[in-house]
Amino acid sequence: MVANAATATHADMVKIAELIKDVRVCMLTTAERDGSLRSRPMATMEQRGPFDGVLWFFTELESGKVGEVAEERHVNLSYARPSDQVYVSVSGLAIVVRDRAKARELWTPILKAWFPGGVDDPNLALLRVQATEAEYWESPHGTLVKAAALIKAVTGGEKYEPGQNRRVDLPAHHGT
Numbered sequence: 001m002v003a004n005a006a007t008a009t010h011a012d013m014v015k016i017a018e019l020i021k022d023v024r025v026c027m028l029t030t031a032e033r034d035g036s037l038r039s040r041p042m043a044t045m046e047q048r049g050p051f052d053g054v055l056w057f058f059t060e061l062e063s064g065k066v067g068e069v070a071e072e073r074h075v076n077l078s079y080a081r082p083s084d085q086v087y088v089s090v091s092g093l094a095i096v097v098r099d100r101a102k103a104r105e106l107w108t109p110i111l112k113a114w115f116p117g118g119v120d121d122p123n124l125a126l127l128r129v130q131a132t133e134a135e136y137w138e139s140p141h142g143t144l145v146k147a148a149a150l151i152k153a154v155t156g157g158e159k160y161e162p163g164q165n166r167r168v169d170l171p172a173h174h175g176t
Helices: 010-020 064-071 100-106 109-113 143-156
Strands: 025-031 037-043 054-060 074-081 086-097 124-138 164-169
Touching (some): 010 086, 037 064, 064 124, 074 124, 100 124
Antiparallel strands (some): 025 037, 054 124
16 A cells, blocks of 8 residues: 655656556546546657656647647556556646657657658647656566465465555656
8 A cells, every 4th residue: 555655766767767668558648628537548759868757749739638738737647568567657747849859859750650741740749748746556576476475365364465556756847
């Protein structure tokens, strides 16, 4: 069980970056005008340099998420690697950015499928999410070790502890 969030250390920032780096697609959750939540898959652009709490995504300027973020900047990003028992929830503030230089920096050829005009596509925008909090769960043990611990907990009346869980507040950065 996790109590209140701790302030993120450098080690926490490294850990979060490590846990999400191989999860190419996360679920982005935004709030609609009526308060209902909407999630959709988004490809996190590769982090260049050390993780500073900023995550980047390409989006269509005319998409629903752009309007939703304009109304309510608070978003959630859910990352999962079930095969490794790794789960990360990132809360943050989103903003739509029209920055061709940043788009060129983050661009990969596969994006041409969604943006045929390339970086100069008039419908291309970036979604910048400044993470404010993250929580992660991971179980570093193999399947047999987890199964043995589960059986031991059931037969011995002990609580099953599947792995590590930590919640941290991430440092604020300017420009969000």
